[in-house]
Amino acid sequence: MLRGAVGRQRQATSQLCHLLVFSVGGRRLAVKxxxxxxxxxxxxxxxxxxxxxxxxxxxxxxxxxxxxFDLAGMLKVRVKGDQRLCLMxxxxxxxxxxxxxxxxxxxHSLDSAKIQAYRDNDIDTVGCFTDEFEDxxxxxxxxxxxx
Amino acid sequence: xxxRGHRIGSAAHVPIERFLIVEIGSxxxxxxxxLVQGLMTMEESGFVNTLTVQGQDYPSxxxxxxxxxxxxxxxxxxxxxxLAQAGIRACIRVDQVHxxxxxxxxxxxxxxxxxxxxxxxxxxxxILYGEGVAVGLHSRWLxxxxxxxxxGWLNQSQRLPLRLSDTSDRMRKGIAC
Numbered sequence: 001m002l003r004g005a006v007g008r009q010r011q012a013t014s015q016l017c018h019l020l021v022f023s024v025g026g027r028r029l030a031v032k033x034x035x036x037x038x039x040x041x042x043x044x045x046x047x048x049x050x051x052x053x054x055x056x057x058x059x060x061x062x063x064x065x066x067x068x069f070d071l072a073g074m075l076k077v078r079v080k081g082d083q084r085l086c087l088m089x090x091x092x093x094x095x096x097x098x099x100x101x102x103x104x105x106x107x108h109s110l111d112s113a114k115i116q117a118y119r120d121n122d123i124d125t126v127g128c129f130t131d132e133f134e135d136x137x138x139x140x141x142x143x144x145x146x147x
Numbered sequence: 148x149x150x151r152g153h154r155i156g157s158a159a160h161v162p163i164e165r166f167l168i169v170e171i172g173s174x175x176x177x178x179x180x181x182l183v184q185g186l187m188t189m190e191e192s193g194f195v196n197t198l199t200v201q202g203q204d205y206p207s208x209x210x211x212x213x214x215x216x217x218x219x220x221x222x223x224x225x226x227x228x229x230l231a232q233a234g235i236r237a238c239i240r241v242d243q244v245h246x247x248x249x250x251x252x253x254x255x256x257x258x259x260x261x262x263x264x265x266x267x268x269x270x271x272x273x274i275l276y277g278e279g280v281a282v283g284l285h286s287r288w289l290x291x292x293x294x295x296x297x298x299g300w301l302n303q304s305q306r307l308p309l310r311l312s313d314t315s316d317r318m319r320k321g322i323a324c
Binding site (some may be wrong): 046047048049050051052055058060063064065066067069091092093094096145 | 174214215216254256258259260261262263264265266269270273275278279280282
């Protein structure tokens with residue numbers, strides 16, 4: 001399901017950081033793979049009236065219920081595609097679902113030293129990296145919704 | 148008189164809780180069954196701010212407004228649900244009544260910890276119902292906006308009979324007395 005990144009060279013002394021690059025509303029984002037619990041097809045959510053910002057629905061998987069973080073709403077974009085995907089983020093309170101674009105996420109590895117500070121403050125990140133196109137923020141999935 | 152409903156779950160000797168599943172604004176909610184005193188059609192209740200049933204006043208609570216939900220207009224499935232606990236009475240308008248269910252306690256899922264705000268006082272948990280989830284409303288929060296009555300605790304003999312004026316198939320399957 002996931003494709004490996006192309007064109008990345010490892011250095012013997014570097015510490016590799018493994019990322020998953022995905023998109024929400026066409027905006028490219030990354031997350032550390034260790035903060036991901038899985039990716040599956042998005043099958044819709046169940047609204048829950050709530051005062052917590054960007055957390056106002058859940059998904060049910062068999063006998064388990066997971067909260068949904070509205071990352072698209074936070075970024076003021078709309079999730080793209082009819083075959084949307086569900087990214088499960090690991091958190092201290094349990095896994096949390098995020099609806100992402102249908103574009104297939106890509107595994108990406110880079111030297112940790114190449115992670116830079118992210119200048120914008122529209123989202124909580126652990127930094128960003130620059131690829132051939134743009135700066136890609138690395139979201140702090142474990143902290144989403146905690147602010 | 149006691150209420151019986153269809154049971155969700157299979158294991159014997161598991162503590163159960165009973166809820167009346169209702170729909171408001173296309174979302175399903177679970178009302179604690181011990182609060183429910185009766186159901187009335189809009190034809191029976193009329194359009195009043197306070198329902199008086201068997202000499203007891205039930206002020207109307209706008210649950211849709213409290214939860215920020217767009218409630219549907221009155222339709223054939225619209226019902227007034229009479230609620231009472233500890234002398235506090237209220238009635239709420241719901242878009243549909245799905246039925247009374249007995250839920251094994253393990254199937255009442257705690258609200259995930261990521262819900263951090265005021266809503267933690269609103270819900271007792273999430274009830275796995277059918278293929279979806281019904282939001283279990285907290286009795287105390289539910290009645291917190293109602294007018295304080297003078298009757299004290301209602302005992303079983305004071306309870307109004309659950310009115311089964313509804314003739315839909317769903318209600319017949321869901322509730323039996």
